[in-house]
Amino acid sequence: MTQNFYEVTFTKTHRGRDASLPCFTVKKTKESENIYNLTTGYFIGVDWLDSDKTALYVAPKLNLENKEVDFVKMLFSSLRHVDVTKEIDELFEVKWDQPNIEIEQKQDLLTPFLVVEFLSLLKIIVRKGLKKSYYKVEKNLHSKVKGKILIGKSIKHNILQNKNLHTYCSYDEFGLNNKENRLLKKALSFVKRYLPNYTQLTDNKEIQNTFNYINPAFHNVSGEIELNEIKQSKKNAFYKEYEHAIHLAKLILKRFGYNISNTVKDKIQTPPFWIDMSKLFELYALGLLKDRFHNQVKFQHKYYGNELDYLLKSDNYRMVIDAKYKLKYISGKHDEDIRQVSGYARLRNVYKALEIEQGNIIDCLIIHPDQDNGLEDLKDVDLKEKEIPQYFDVYKVGLKLPHTN
Template sequence: MPESIIHINENKYCYALTEEELVALLKTPNKLVESIEIPNKRFQTGYFIGLSWLADTEKVLYVTPKLDSTSRQIDYLSMLSESLKHPEIVKYADDLFKIEFDQPPIKINQQQDLITPLIVVYFLQIVQVIIRKGLKKGYFKVEKNLYGKVKGKIRVSQTLKQNAFKSKNLNTICSFNEFGLNHPENRILKKALLFLRRYLKMRQHKDKGLEAVLNFILPAFEKVNENISNSEVKSVRHNPFYSEYSKAVELAIIILKRFGFNINFIKENEEIEVPPFWINMPLIFELYVLGKLKDALGRKDIIFQSSANYGELDFLRVTKGKEMVIDSKYKPQYKDGRYEIEDIRQLSAYARDKGTLSKLSIHPSEWGYTILNCLIVYPDQTAENSLTECNLYETPIKQFEKFYRVGISIPEIPSK
């Protein structure tokens, strides 16, 4: 790793910048920096991980996922994979990450690339959902040298050059639309999949599971070719009726950009260049908890990001007689029995919000004396890696009525 890169874990203080550099950082907001304390000559990382230039300095901040000093590095890819096993969760992952292609790239070691593996996992999971539903058909332009007939638009100059001047008087080159699988969206997906096949071969000792997913996906694209021009890529329009397709195409274009639209660019180098990026760890944890809640309580019993009159709560359990407001907090202090009063106030407000109550099987005449159960789910590596009906109520927050907390362990990268 170059000396100019500051490597630090999430939610930690860093004293590596001068006062002048901290002032410059204060003027340039950075997703990886939670707070800046100029008198103490330090800044604090938050719960976003990634790689970023620090303001106008030549220093780079590299934040990795590790909640506390006792745990190993968090396996955020496994967390994402587990949550996306529920296809309906895919649509909630829009704000998972951002890549700043307009910023100068940063040279790092291959194993420090946090963003490419995440995009690969996300993309393959979405395409897998598409495959199970069936590839979409659509119209696409073709150009053919037809014999004895004319169809669509005649390409006059090509017909003269390739046919008339060669005494092929019954042949006409025509362009027209056909309906089938070989439309631009599918070709973009196919090209990205072939890029990933090469990428995964170089990481074959690490990504056996992803290779299996790719091998499941590729046969569905057998009748789709991978030839796609830049103009065709730019002309693709998102269709709100095919949200998975829109997201998959968006990710495919990111993959092609990441590798410079050239499959030969994918090399097994120790050092690579990547653009600055950030990854939203609280959202990954939120989606992970959503998957666990659906596993434990039923897919239809949990409303995710339920809108209230004031704000939007993480999860609302609508099971009759077991109604509950649930919030995920990607904060390690809850495992020590501590809490943040703002979190308590937030859940209390949601539990009394008439917008929340209106989604439950509770008659409006009962709202005045209804106290909903409230639950905070937080990461705890000493806890189980699943949620159950019983453990939701095991640990009350004693200072408040009907408030509970439950820890859940999250995947870690095994020690070598």
């Protein structure tokens, strides 16, 4: 069946906190004619407009000529901070139950997203040390017996073949070669095969160094495992990254149809998926704030239905900060956003968290993208340098996002 493709560049629309907000909308412009208007939001991905007939592909562009926002680099930058990893689940949605869409390998946004997140989690796991546990082993032992004798296999492989000194046994062994590590190793082998075929990943030295750091740790772990062997991973407070890493490993294997040859094809079959660039921008800005302020910045401070992006409490700053993936702030403002962040700055709980006495005004900051004059990091900048003219003590800072040709 022939698929018709319409490639749409990323455009700006308002996105609230409503998780049910559509990734795109299609409206009929004239009642009498088959003319429709399509509007995209703050999402990139691919989806069906008309199932099995017409698909929509939204590229990660942000007013860039012949360039795209490098969302892989943004994600990798965010995941350098361990406490950011728990926020990643809200970034994407995959519609596994819908028919696949054929796209070019270079149009694939989902796989590099999963790979970067997977490698970042494995780096944390390897740094701590792989988890050791008891696991079942079946071996044909010579001149000894260990654990439980497997009578059927001993008869088939030994007695009927005149190997009278051998006994097939099943027993528990303690070490690295448990089911969880074997699943991670299997997914890692798919990633190893995939990386050379995606230049955006191979050109990134940090990602390549991360893989080279991880790979030796799995040298003594087998990659032989069936997915149905791991139904649920046991939770462990010290190895808390395992649960999410196993989930990602399963998604990566599912993404390639459990066939490693699918990692090198020019055209691939992908389920419909969406990646939330607005949320990714929040995490990217959080990473840059943490580079400078570390634990002095708190993310998603929640209080009676209010969810603030960031609270900053340092020696020089006491601020309520919001990240807005909007180009309007380059030369203007958005009054509704400023009213929102100003409202947060009036919460009693915020005054208490920032240790500010009642009657004092709390500074507010809007972080927004600015590809022409934005900053690449926040290490040596005065966060109060650019005040929004129409307001007292409300400031803005533009960030230049990484991009690729």
